[in-house]
Amino acid sequence: MTIRLTMWNEGRHEKNDPPVAKIYPDGMDGALAAGFGDRDFTIERRTIDDPEQGLTQELLDRTDVLTWWGHVAHDEVKDEYIDRVQQRVLAGMGLVVLHSGHHSKMFRRMVGTNANLSWRELPEGDLERVWTILPNHPIADGVPPFFEIPASEMYGEPFDIPAPDEIVFLSWYKGGEVFRSGLTFYRGLGRIFYFSPGHETFPIYHHPMVQHVIGNGIEWAMQPHKPSRKLDNWHRKEPIHR
Amino acid sequence: MTIRLTMWNEGRHEKNDPPVAKIYPDGMDGALAAGFGDRDFTIERRTIDDPEQGLTQELLDRTDVLTWWGHVAHDEVKDEYIDRVQQRVLAGMGLVVLHSGHHSKMFRRMVGTNANLSWRELPEGDLERVWTILPNHPIADGVPPFFEIPASEMYGEPFDIPAPDEIVFLSWYKGGEVFRSGLTFYRGLGRIFYFSPGHETFPIYHHPMVQHVIGNGIEWAMQPHKPSRKLDNWHRKEPIHR
Amino acid sequence: MTIRLTMWNEGRHEKNDPPVAKIYPDGMDGALAAGFGDRDFTIERRTIDDPEQGLTQELLDRTDVLTWWGHVAHDEVKDEYIDRVQQRVLAGMGLVVLHSGHHSKMFRRMVGTNANLSWRELPEGDLERVWTILPNHPIADGVPPFFEIPASEMYGEPFDIPAPDEIVFLSWYKGGEVFRSGLTFYRGLGRIFYFSPGHETFPIYHHPMVQHVIGNGIEWAMQPHKPSRKLDNWHRKEPIHR
Amino acid sequence: MTIRLTMWNEGRHEKNDPPVAKIYPDGMDGALAAGFGDRDFTIERRTIDDPEQGLTQELLDRTDVLTWWGHVAHDEVKDEYIDRVQQRVLAGMGLVVLHSGHHSKMFRRMVGTNANLSWRELPEGDLERVWTILPNHPIADGVPPFFEIPASEMYGEPFDIPAPDEIVFLSWYKGGEVFRSGLTFYRGLGRIFYFSPGHETFPIYHHPMVQHVIGNGIEWAMQPHKPSRKLDNWHRKEPIHR
Numbered sequence: 001m002t003i004r005l006t007m008w009n010e011g012r013h014e015k016n017d018p019p020v021a022k023i024y025p026d027g028m029d030g031a032l033a034a035g036f037g038d039r040d041f042t043i044e045r046r047t048i049d050d051p052e053q054g055l056t057q058e059l060l061d062r063t064d065v066l067t068w069w070g071h072v073a074h075d076e077v078k079d080e081y082i083d084r085v086q087q088r089v090l091a092g093m094g095l096v097v098l099h100s101g102h103h104s105k106m107f108r109r110m111v112g113t114n115a116n117l118s119w120r121e122l123p124e125g126d127l128e129r130v131w132t133i134l135p136n137h138p139i140a141d142g143v144p145p146f147f148e149i150p151a152s153e154m155y156g157e158p159f160d161i162p163a164p165d166e167i168v169f170l171s172w173y174k175g176g177e178v179f180r181s182g183l184t185f186y187r188g189l190g191r192i193f194y195f196s197p198g199h200e201t202f203p204i205y206h207h208p209m210v211q212h213v214i215g216n217g218i219e220w221a222m223q224p225h226k227p228s229r230k231l232d233n234w235h236r237k238e239p240i241h242r
Numbered sequence: 243m244t245i246r247l248t249m250w251n252e253g254r255h256e257k258n259d260p261p262v263a264k265i266y267p268d269g270m271d272g273a274l275a276a277g278f279g280d281r282d283f284t285i286e287r288r289t290i291d292d293p294e295q296g297l298t299q300e301l302l303d304r305t306d307v308l309t310w311w312g313h314v315a316h317d318e319v320k321d322e323y324i325d326r327v328q329q330r331v332l333a334g335m336g337l338v339v340l341h342s343g344h345h346s347k348m349f350r351r352m353v354g355t356n357a358n359l360s361w362r363e364l365p366e367g368d369l370e371r372v373w374t375i376l377p378n379h380p381i382a383d384g385v386p387p388f389f390e391i392p393a394s395e396m397y398g399e400p401f402d403i404p405a406p407d408e409i410v411f412l413s414w415y416k417g418g419e420v421f422r423s424g425l426t427f428y429r430g431l432g433r434i435f436y437f438s439p440g441h442e443t444f445p446i447y448h449h450p451m452v453q454h455v456i457g458n459g460i461e462w463a464m465q466p467h468k469p470s471r472k473l474d475n476w477h478r479k480e481p482i483h484r
Numbered sequence: 485m486t487i488r489l490t491m492w493n494e495g496r497h498e499k500n501d502p503p504v505a506k507i508y509p510d511g512m513d514g515a516l517a518a519g520f521g522d523r524d525f526t527i528e529r530r531t532i533d534d535p536e537q538g539l540t541q542e543l544l545d546r547t548d549v550l551t552w553w554g555h556v557a558h559d560e561v562k563d564e565y566i567d568r569v570q571q572r573v574l575a576g577m578g579l580v581v582l583h584s585g586h587h588s589k590m591f592r593r594m595v596g597t598n599a600n601l602s603w604r605e606l607p608e609g610d611l612e613r614v615w616t617i618l619p620n621h622p623i624a625d626g627v628p629p630f631f632e633i634p635a636s637e638m639y640g641e642p643f644d645i646p647a648p649d650e651i652v653f654l655s656w657y658k659g660g661e662v663f664r665s666g667l668t669f670y671r672g673l674g675r676i677f678y679f680s681p682g683h684e685t686f687p688i689y690h691h692p693m694v695q696h697v698i699g700n701g702i703e704w705a706m707q708p709h710k711p712s713r714k715l716d717n718w719h720r721k722e723p724i725h726r
Numbered sequence: 727m728t729i730r731l732t733m734w735n736e737g738r739h740e741k742n743d744p745p746v747a748k749i750y751p752d753g754m755d756g757a758l759a760a761g762f763g764d765r766d767f768t769i770e771r772r773t774i775d776d777p778e779q780g781l782t783q784e785l786l787d788r789t790d791v792l793t794w795w796g797h798v799a800h801d802e803v804k805d806e807y808i809d810r811v812q813q814r815v816l817a818g819m820g821l822v823v824l825h826s827g828h829h830s831k832m833f834r835r836m837v838g839t840n841a842n843l844s845w846r847e848l849p850e851g852d853l854e855r856v857w858t859i860l861p862n863h864p865i866a867d868g869v870p871p872f873f874e875i876p877a878s879e880m881y882g883e884p885f886d887i888p889a890p891d892e893i894v895f896l897s898w899y900k901g902g903e904v905f906r907s908g909l910t911f912y913r914g915l916g917r918i919f920y921f922s923p924g925h926e927t928f929p930i931y932h933h934p935m936v937q938h939v940i941g942n943g944i945e946w947a948m949q950p951h952k953p954s955r956k957l958d959n960w961h962r963k964e965p966i967h968r
Contacts, residue, residue, distance in 0.1 A: 090356055090402070092620070112352045113430050114332055131904050133883045136576070136673045136707065145884070146902075157859045157896060158871070160332070160430055165405065170883060170896065170904045178857050178896045178904050188355050188402055189620045223620065334862070373662050375641045378818070378915045378949065387642075399617045399654060400629075412641060412654065412662045420615050420654045420662050431862045465862065574840055574886070594838045597914050598816055644816070644914055647891065672839050672886055 002040045003222045006063040007033065008054055010070040011047030013200040020200045028069055028198070028205045035211025039219065048073050055081040065094035065221045067214070070104045071200065082109050090188030094221025096214065099198035102155075107194065110187055111161055118156035120175065125151025125202055127174035130181060130209075134168045139182065139193065139216045147209040153199040155179045164194075169213075171196065182213065184220075193217035244282045245464045248305040249275065250296055252312040253289030255442040262442045270311055270440070270447045277453025281461065290315050297323040307336035307463045309456070312346045313442065319347050328352065332430030336463025338456065341440035344397075349436065352429050353403055360398035362417065367393025367444055369416035372423060372451075376410045381424065381435065381458045389451045395441040397421045406436075411455075413438065424455065426462075435459035486524045487706045490547040491517065492538055494554040495531030497684040504684045512553055512682070512689045519695025525702065532557050539565040549578035549705045551698070554588045555684065566593050574672030578705025580698065583682035586639075591678065594671050595645055602640035604659065609635025609686055611658035614665060614693075618652045623666065623677065623700045631693045637683045639663045648678075653697075655680065666697065668704075677701035728766045729948045732789040733759065734780055736796040737773030739926040746926045754795055754924070754931045761937025765945065774799050781807040791820035791947045793940070796830045797926065808835050816914030820947025822940065825924035828881075833920065836913050837887055844882035846901065851877025851928050853900035856907060856935075860894045865908065865919065865942045873935040879925040881905045890920075895939075897922065908939065910946075919943035 009029035013020040029045050046054030082105045089095050097107045102115045128149040132140045156177035169182030185192040198204045251271040255262040271287050288296025324347045331337050339349045344357045370391040374382045398419035411424030427434040440446045493513040497504040508515050513529050530538025566589045573579050581591045586599045612633040616624045640661035653666030669676040682688045735755040739746040755771050772780025808831045815821050823833045828841045854875040858866045882903035895908030911918040924930045
């Protein structure tokens with residue numbers, strides 16, 4: 001079944017930081033999209049500088065899965081759009097939150113915590129090794145026991161989140177840290193996947209295995225539209241037997 | 243150890259609805275407080291009509307556990323105070339959310355969902371039987387296998403919440419429904435207890451076992467102040483070994 | 485994809501209790517199988533009185549999902565066959581445990597507890613109402629908000645099990661109890677579904693919605709064979725970087 | 727409240743391997759016990775070579791918390807004693823499983839999986855860094871954000887266990903692996919803590935922070951004896967309301 005994918009990418013680094021623009025001439029979302037291969041996705045791309053910050057109701061209504069990458073402009077995203085996206089997720093739209101999106105209003109809204117973490121950005125990056133700890137999870141399909149990202153921004157524990165529903169990946173950093181790097185959260189009828197690898201100054205979104213994992217995450221977050229499952233329809237008031 | 247308890251009670255029903263005022267002449271919070279017996283609580287009481295809606299930073303800073311009852315004025319609570327309480331919970335303050343508080347901005351903020359449920363309010367109420375399903379949990383201490391509330395408002399499944407960290411109580415209603423009625427959620431350094439029994443038009447907060455459970459919930463949500471455990475202090479940037 | 489289903493049914497009640505034989509002339513497993521409609525299952529049926537108690541290695545090796553119904557002969561099942569089935573589940577075979585199977589060696593082995601519960605068998609049975617609390621779960625597909633079993637054996641809380649990975653159904657009994665009646669457990673590479681409705685002296689396995697839920701459970705427990713996912717292959721000893 | 731602690735230590739390495747005996751002249755359990763400082767423990771020590779393999783019913787009945795270290799003689803432990811210990815844990819006795827105890831019949835019985843993992847034992851050991859990811863958990867009390875074990879046996883993911891109830895510690899190894907190294911499991915009325923650091927050929931049980939964590943784990947696993955909480959007493963058959 002075709003997945004109607006919307007890639008929301010803040011888009012400011014690509015516009016304002018020449019080094020980032022050089023690594024990602026078509027944007028970080030473009031780099032990812034180029035790696036989805038023959039997956040059955042129809043893709044629309046939006047940035048914070050599009051009308052209604054790229055989050056119109058009409059677009060969300062026809063979106064099956066939304067990816068979210070943000071960083072320097074988290075605070076600019078209007079609360080009314082956060083509300084809007086939240087309601088679509090609760091109604092069944094998938095949400096894939098990428099890297100620095102852990103600190104977005106969007107992710108914090110869905111999990112209820114600050115989502116703080118340790119981090120370190122070195123010019124040369126840190127070697128990150130991503131371990132698969134739930135090998136039978138759909139998101140781990142085709143992923144080896146571990147894969148490496150030669151230069152990554154370190155994200156470390158403690159990661160201030162509620163207990164995830166599933167921990168699919170754990171990361172090891174040469175600098176000495178560990179991190180829960182691939183996580184699922186079930187909220188309402190929606191599925192959320194958080195994946196930490198990915199950064200604007202490293203070519204991580206060109207990495208085939210990172211593209212593969214995110215592609216898997218999008219497919220996993222997709223849920224067929226089932227109007228009969230709409231939770232609101234299930235709430236009733238009449239006593240059944242008195 | 244003495245628990246500095248703040249009882250936040252919206253306070254509108256008691257003020258505006260004579261039948262409620264008759265059942266709860268000292269407020270729903272007052273009825274509960276009268277049932278805490280010799281528990282080591284120092285109690286302050288606030289309503290939405292107090293300065294800063296009863297949620298000053300200074301008060302929250304000296305509060306170990308906050309109870310929250312709201313209903314008709316959920317929308318009036320200002321977002322800035324919700325932010326404030328959220329940050330205190332994440333920093334370790336306990337939060338006990340009561341009955342219709344499931345739909346408060348406060349609870350929804352902490353769990354990330356709409357927290358919708360089925361409900362029914364009959365003039366004569368529904369018989370509710372509360373079952374203890376985690377008998378060894380501290381909140382269940384001294385609670386029998388089940389106890390009954392002769393006249394209750396029905397709250398029924400599906401309850402739109404993330405998977406709770408623990409399910410302590412399940413409720414049965416004579417009208418035919420079931421409900422996850424006593425739940426814990428861990429968020430940041432704080433502990434949250436939700437307990438559904440309790441309503442403005444029924445004398446449920448005069449019920450000794452309801453008072454007992456809520457007293458237990460407050461003691462469980464209390465966490466000794468440990469500045470060294472402040473998560474912010476744990477986040478570092480320097481590589482350990484290179 | 486065709487699911488190779490093995491239905492393991494103790495088979496003693498049907499053989500020794502005329503009233504049961506009358507309700508289930510083709511066995512409880514036969515009644516269920518008749519209700520699977522056009523699901524893509526190839527079914528083999530076994531009882532405890534078959535060679536190797538119906539649990540040969542060769543059969544298990546070609547089984548995708550195993551259903552388990554037992555009651556009076558739990559203790560007769562040899563430990564070596566329990567070991568055998570456990571290893572197949574851990575290697576990815578699905579397991580659907582039915583009704584009194586909660587007390588089987590098989591279920592206890594997989595969950596590690598005694599799985600005790602409250603129960604009551606009345607000649608006329610108890611009305612049981614099964615509530616769907618995870619409406620978006622695959623096992624709940626096509627299941628209404630609730631359905632009723634006019635005459636059921638009561639199974640009540642507290643149910644001595646580890647926290648399930650998911651709670652799909654909760655049951656209400658007219659006699660006044662509640663029960664976590666539809667549960668999932670992830671163990672190794674295998675998926676386990678426990679569903680409590682079903683009893684030898686009531687025609688519950690002829691109930692179309694019970695048949696539907698169990699059919700869903702079998703499909704959910706099925707996992708495509710992926711040799712590369714075999715956990716043993718993932719364990720290594722060589723240091724990666726020294 | 728005094729905790730009646732029984733330390734069950736297989737005891738074969740200390741007896742048969744001179745290098746181990748040199749590192750642990752009073753046994754691994756003795757080394758640990760020497761580090762419990764002024765904790766309120768009364769300690770009894772047993773090995774597999776004691777009568778009834780050190781696991782008499784009478785001893786278990788007066789034990790609040792049992793630690794378990796085993797390795798070369800896992801298979802010698804008789805099933806009847808595993809049954810016995812399991813029943814005491816389900817009835818409320820705490821269980822602290824150490825290092826290679828992950829592969830003991832005892833641990834596998836409680837979790838239902840094979841508990842396989844990756845491992846590597848180098849003559850010089852691997853540097854292990856233990857990260858605290860639930861800083862507010864009682865077992866993490868007084869534990870810094872991370873601590874190091876200069877020479878450790880590597881235990882790596884994937885670790886074949888059910889989802890733990892809580893993940894308190896994650897380990898990083900210089901060789902490149904990660905591991906869920908401090909875990910809790912709730913089973914029946916009992917609490918189980920698994921902690922991986924500790925090995926017979928490295929002096930890990932002389933490490934003050936390892937001793938501190940295990941001491942915390944014992945205190946956390948202790949539960950006051952509450953006969954009224956005995957689950958068996960809670961199971962009833964009579965209908966409440968008909």
